[in-house]
Amino acid sequence: xxxxxxxxxxxxxxxxxxxxxxxxxxxxxxxxxxxxxxxxxxxxxxxxxxxxxxxxxxxxxxxxxxxxxxxxxxxxxxxxxxxxxxxxxxxxxxxxxxxxxxxxxxxxxxxxxxxxxxxxxxxxxxxxxxxxxxxxxxxxxxxxxxxxxxxxxxxxxxxxxxxxx
Numbered sequence: 230x231x232x233x234x235x236x237x238x239x240x241x242x243x244x245x246x247x248x249x250x251x252x253x254x255x256x257x258x259x260x261x262x263x264x265x266x267x268x269x270x271x272x273x274x275x276x277x278x279x280x281x282x283x284x285x286x287x288x289x290x291x292x293x294x295x296x297x298x299x300x301x302x303x304x305x306x307x308x309x310x311x312x313x314x315x316x317x318x319x320x321x322x323x324x325x326x327x328x329x330x331x332x333x334x335x336x337x338x339x340x341x342x343x344x345x346x347x348x349x350x351x352x353x354x355x356x357x358x359x360x361x362x363x364x365x366x367x368x369x370x371x372x373x374x375x376x377x378x379x380x381x382x383x384x385x386x387x388x389x390x391x392x393x394x
């Protein structure tokens with residue numbers, strides 16, 4: 230898997246659901262504000278982990294040494310992230326950083342730990358994205374209006390729109 234361009238906003242309310250849809254294409258957009266002297270802003274999308282899958286990870290964590298656990302977390306993160314904004318230097322040029330377990334293991338510890346809390350445990354929903362566009366806000370309002378007009382929950386409208394794409 231390689232990194233890909235991320236849309237200008239990846240953390241809009243239009244994709245917020247209280248459950249995990251059954252279709253396998255569902256991803257969650259995340260934005261992390263820059264952490265001074267640690268990392269730049271980070272954007273990525275990931276496929277969430279279901280509760281029973283997490284239980285398997287908890288059991289693994291309880292039985293293994295810390296090094297094995299960190300390697301497992303890196304593999305899970307790399308396997309769940311579908312795109313990210315991270316770059317690496319090749320000579321004097323910044324290029325998209327491939328998404329891999331090896332690259333995740335090279336992240337600075339605070340960023341790695343935050344990704345664990347987001348991707349593995351699901352406890353960190355990221356920060357508010359300052360690049361939320363007017364078009365995305367209009368899309369949110371359109372979805373709310375359709376939900377009200379059709380007497381459906383907004384989550385049904387969102388899932389329907391996601392399946393169309």
